[in-house]
Amino acid sequence: MIRFEQVSISYDDDTGPVLSEIDLEIAEGELCLVVGHTGSGKSTLLGAINGLVPHFTGGTLRGRVHVAGRDTRTNPPRELADLIGVVGQDPLAGFVTDTVEAELAYGMEQLAIPADVMRKRVEETLDLLGIAELRDRSLRSLSGGQQQRVAIGSVLTAHPRVLVLDEPTSALDPTAAEEVLASITRLVHDLGVTVVIAEHRLERVVQYADGMIFLPGDGRVVHGPPVEVLAEATLAPPVVELGRVAGWTPLPLSVRDARRRAPELRTRLAGCTPQTDTVPDSASPLLGARGVVVRHGETVAVREVDLDLHRGRVTALMGRNGSGKSSLLWALQGSGRRFAGTVSTGGIDPAAVSARQARSLVGLVPQTAADLLYLDTVAAECAQADRESEAPPGTCRSLLIRMIDEPDPAAHPRDLSEGQRLALVLAIQLVTAPPVVLLDEPTRGLDYRAKRRFGAVVAELAAEGRSVVIATHDVEFVAAVADRVVVLAGGEVVADGDTAEVVSSSPSFAPQVAKILAPQGWLTVEQVRRALAEDSGR
Structure with a gap:
């Protein structure tokens, strides 16, 4: 579905390429997690998928990026809108209307989709994401989790085959994050949508991923199954770090997997007490x-x-x-x-x-x-x-x-x-x-x-x-x-x-x-x- 062929991207010749000679392929219906340290090039990689890089951001792209056979060099973002949906870190900043139903319809209006088809897709999307009761609500009155689901829905109504999400849970409480991720995994499993997610809070997402792309920060990428990539990556969620400390192989990716191996570790820790550095309250508060x-x-x-x-x-x-x-x-x-x-x-x-x-x-x-x-x-x-x-x-x-x-x-x-x-x-x-x-x-x-x-x-x-x-x-x-x-x-x-x-x-x-x-x-x-x-x- 998504193929990078010898892709290098640079914004300034003096600082070298952000991405260097990348070859990778993301299959149809795959949930791929993009990880890396701050400033390693994750947003650049995501932007290259729909042509924002370099058509909008500037810079130089060498090599080719193909999405469902379309070359992003010759197809700018507006010509990929029917194929690729993009949701940024701040959903509220991307809204262009006032209510949920109007926002879901807006993208289809720009694609000149017939009114009867639009109506049907809005209803389907409301049900798919569990937001039917919000249809008449003001977008600014919604919670963060509700806004995130509406933002996803606003691109889904165009029936994209690829969904690109940048930090979709960064502003959400744990319960709202679980709701959003449940909606995303449903798209992958039930509709075969290819989803690419960049996320720092790996503890929330990694157990759902089919593949992982790790950017070490030197222009390279490491691509493969999450358990293999995380075995060598320099960042990992707590469940993986605990697996490393305990010497578990293969490394667990979810709390459920780790709990199955935890009895022996709990036995080793039975006589120990967690160290805390709690400071007693002073007599008078600041x-x-x-x-x-x-x-x-x-x-x-x-x-x-x-x-x-x-x-x-x-x-x-x-x-x-x-x-x-x-x-x-x-x-x-x-x-x-x-x-x-x-x-x-x-x-x-x-x-x-x-x-x-x-x-x-x-x-x-x-x-x-x-x-x-x-x-x-x-x-x-x-x-x-x-x-x-x-x-x-x-x-x-x-x-x-x-x-x-x-x-x-x-x-x-x-x-x-x-x-x-x-x-x-x-x-x-x-x-x-x-x-x-x-x-x-x-x-x-x-x-x-x-x-x-x-x-x-x-x-x-x-x-x-x-x-x-x-x-x-x-x-x-x-x-x-x-x-x-x-x-x-x-x-x-x-x-x-x-x-x-x-x-x-x-x-x-x-x-x-x-x-x-x-x-x-x-x-x-x-x-x-x-x-x-x-x-x-x-």
Whole structure:
């Protein structure tokens, strides 16, 4: 179905090709997972499938890409629209109408499909994706998972034979991600659609994949069955990492496979206790919130929330899409609308002072972090951040390269990958490092290596005596870095406690290691690795 023949793609002759002399083939009806570190070329590979690279992005393509016999060199994206459907990382940014039904019909209108056929396909797609009850809803009123399914449906109505998805679960809570992936696998199994997915959260997707393409970052690709590719890849989900530590062959790809082999490992760990570095709460919190209420029109997003944030603690704020996490963060920072309640840090309400002073008390990195980038180069953004924060020159750059491999300082921030842009914004915001740091979905677009680096930065901020709050759906990251988890539902706090206590008791928010080794209290592969090393050293 998809064939790359000696494909090389470069954007700048001085930096060399992003992809170099690639030969690979993706069969019809296959679900192929594209993985690689941040900036390794995944988006370039996806863009080459429908001709966005180089027709839209520019650059030079050598070799040929054929999709169902059509050559992308001579068929620009508009001439492949009936064959290939593309869904980007942010579905809301790609919507062009106001309601679900209108969005599903829009693509067919552009292809001049007859009205009676359009009507039939809309109904079929609504049923296929389980969104029939949403047909009259405003797109902006939908949850993240619902928006993602509508975005997929908007390209499915054209009956494409190939579906290309870029980070389809990055903004979704675990339950919504499972719903979207169930819809995708149904397309593969029932309709024979060829699906190509780029995804950093491999723990969610890898068990469904028929094939895997790994980009090491040097222009090459490694293509084959997931279990074979992951055996040598430099990134892997926790279930695979645990298999490596335990010495299991072949490596498991799902929690179910791993649990079948887990009894022997649980026996080895029976006398061990997971190491935790929980910091006790200080006598007085850095920030105290009482009775916080946030309303958006008639909708109550946050309902009378009480929250204390203590020095040296990392708090994870979790909950379904639409549970009120972002609204609460904005209310705590002072920039967001607060209908009722009080917030105090050092005796000052951030909402009662200037924006500059509020940022020095409570820093916030929003979900749409890239909106904060406004200069022409990476170097200029970093230099400006150092000047505004009166930090030594190079401070921002040092923070950036601790999270990811340093991008070209002369590159335009908008030309960076999603993960690289996010890391740049995080570095800019962390230069000031106020006493309270609020991060809204900071790991979107980051691979496992970048998340480990970012986790180390978060740990250092906490060790310096700051309080860090991370609103996230990334359960594996929470298990690795958070001391405390607060769960919101319907704008209310429904759980608040130590990380192990809260996540282990939740089927949705439990990390893979906790599911595999339950009822023992292990959360991360690193905890297991340390315990086995200490046991063997006795």
